[in-house]
Amino acid sequence: MEQKEFIQSGALVLQQGMPGDYVYKIESGTIDISMRDPDGEEVFLAELGPGEIIGEMAVMLGGRRCASARAHGDVVLSRIPGQELHKRVKRSGAMHAYMMRLIADRAIRNISLFAGLSAEEKASLPKGEGPVLYPKKSYLFRENEPIAHLYVLCSGHVQHFNTTDTGQEITVELHKPGDVFCKSAACLHDGFFSTSTRAIDDAYVIKLPIGQFKEVMRRYETVADRLLFSLARRNMINQYEMEQRATMTAPQILSSFLRRLCYSYGFDPHGFTLPYKKSLVAARLGMETETLSRAWAKLAEYGIIVDGTRITILDEEA
Amino acid sequence: MEQKEFIQSGALVLQQGMPGDYVYKIESGTIDISMRDPDGEEVFLAELGPGEIIGEMAVMLGGRRCASARAHGDVVLSRIPGQELHKRVKRSGAMHAYMMRLIADRAIRNISLFAGLSAEEKASLPKGEGPVLYPKKSYLFRENEPIAHLYVLCSGHVQHFNTTDTGQEITVELHKPGDVFCKSAACLHDGFFSTSTRAIDDAYVIKLPIGQFKEVMRRYETVADRLLFSLARRNMINQYEMEQRATMTAPQILSSFLRRLCYSYGFDPHGFTLPYKKSLVAARLGMETETLSRAWAKLAEYGIIVDGTRITILDEEA
DNA sequence: CGGGGGATTGACCTCGGTCAAGTACGGTGG
DNA sequence: CCACCGTACTTGACCGAGGTCAATCCCCCG
Secondary structure (H helix, E strand, C coil): EEEEEEECCCCCCCCCCCCCCCEEEEEEEEEEEECCCCCCCCCEEEECCCEEEEEEEHHCCCCCCCCCEEEEEEEEEEEHHHHHHHHHHCCCCCHHHHHHHHHHHHHHHHCCHHHHCCCHHHHCCCEEEEEEEEECEEEEEECCECCCCEEEEECCCCEEHHHHHHHCCEEEEEECCCEEHHHHHCCCCCCCCCCCCCCCCCCCEEEEEEEHHHHHHHHHHHHHHHHHHHHHHHHHHHHHHHHHHHCCCHHHHHHHHHHHHHHHHHHCCEEEEECHHHHHHHHHHCHHHHHHHHHHHCCHCEEEEEEEEEECCCCCCC | EEEEEEEEEEEEEEEECCCEEEEEEEEEEEEEEEEEEECEEEEEEEEEECCCCECCHHHHHHCEEEEEEEEEEEEEEEEHHHHHHHHHHHHHHHHHHHHHHHHHHHHHCCCHHCCCCHHHHHCCCCEEEEEECCCCCCCCEECCCCCCCCEEECCCCCCEEECCCCCCCEEEEEEEECCCEEEHHHHCCCCCCCCEEECCCCCEEEEEEHHHHHHHHHHHHHHHHHHHHHHHHHHHHHHHHHHHHHHHCCCHHHHHHHHHHHHHCCCCCCCCCCCCCHHHHHCCCCCCCHHHCCCCHHHHCCEEEEECCCCEECCCCC
């Protein structure tokens, strides 16, 4: 059932953002795990060695790879198909518990906020509330509820939005697997959520109580540092988006969005598929689906070719 | 020349945002200094006693009060007209140096980021670069320059903006006396400014080298805490503004802006004067002056009466 | 008094929102 | 296998808020 693979040093083994229906067990050599966080920073997360499993998150929770894995030196892996893993997990309750624990631990340890900590320090991190399933369209939390957790998204997608008095929904942000959210909420003493958040597809999240997170922040200076950094970056990105919406036309905004999407997911610009429904993209960009629909047609003028669901970016620059 | 005033406990002696051409010397009693920082938080800054001078910043630098002063118990003050102070300062170089030093020290110590520190801790803060004059329309810094300082605005106003490829200027933010800016810039390791910043009128600023600020942050946890808090708040405000621009019409946006302005400057809603030129307001709100001009006319529908430069807000709520 | 910058007003146009109809696609049930 | 339905998306026609351009007004200042 298991199939050996020999990987050259430096080769990409798993790519963040790609779907995946298999896991690898490391037979020999070491694998570097890294991720591009939503702010666009590439962050090194961990180094895994023989006996360890990689890629379990996408398989167990049914989503996409939420980090990239690269061979550090030559490596031998055995590839285990997703079905096989599911069978084993179903057979043994202990195995299931083990996998869930593994996923939860890794999700917490691998968030970019904690990237500056040593392996021992990471081991002492709080565990959080194991992968919790929020079915499609269910709410993680609503506006004006008290803030209790920091969330780590393991699989699926999540939408933040505000509801206006007229019942209109304004999408503020979309999150993809690997993202951490409610960071800024966590800094406001005894605050309340300013947005509602809903699962777009079935989403698994780890929930880390705010108190525990603050404890960690107090203990490790680098965590507070990274949080500051990430909030500051978010501010700049917000400014940038404001500017775009004020000055650009719909096709230009869409083009810019696709370029950033491609970059932040690590997609191949020479052809990738949109990971969201188009209506979601419209919401994210603050436009109507009709406007978006018309914008697709004009993308050629901005160096992007769309063929059905396939998107190709011709000229690549920031 | 000096004129004694007897102030009842709790009375407002100086109000943030008001113009002022006199200073007070405290003869007896104590005065509480506080300010509303740009995020809308009321922050207690200091308690001053007999012999100390208040209100010197607006007078010496020719601007508006950048903090409020309230009598803490019954107080006797002697009021010194601005002209008198200017005469004394002109007469004596030492007096001039002393006033400038006083202003610089107070500006640094009184920023809300440092509000959690004790008097002794505040005394040990770095002094920063004394009040620097940036004449009307001169640049404090430009986009893509390396970030070297945190700025404290002592008098005048300052405009942050981006320039697009087409030469268009997008105003991101306006700052008023007492504001601290480049906070988020300061968190990005060796970053570059993402906006240009220009003095609207003659502006005096204190410049605190980033390195020194980071040093302070490392020493005092509360400073990092407050910075986090303020960045998180800014994020929420950005989101809110995004939402507004997406869903509201020009008069609604203007109305909401005026209400916030009134609140954050501490103006009297029953009649105040706009502290900026209208064209600046237009820039700030991301609209053309013509659109703004038309919006004024429709403000009555939203409970705001405009009579020349006089603005009255009828119904007050968040 | 003339000049210049800011503000206002009017005429016009464009982008994108709105409404309505139509298409493509997948799933379900007979 | 096809009829039916619901969802997502597309297309067309229309409209209105706000941008653009030009003329004018207002007020301060030299």
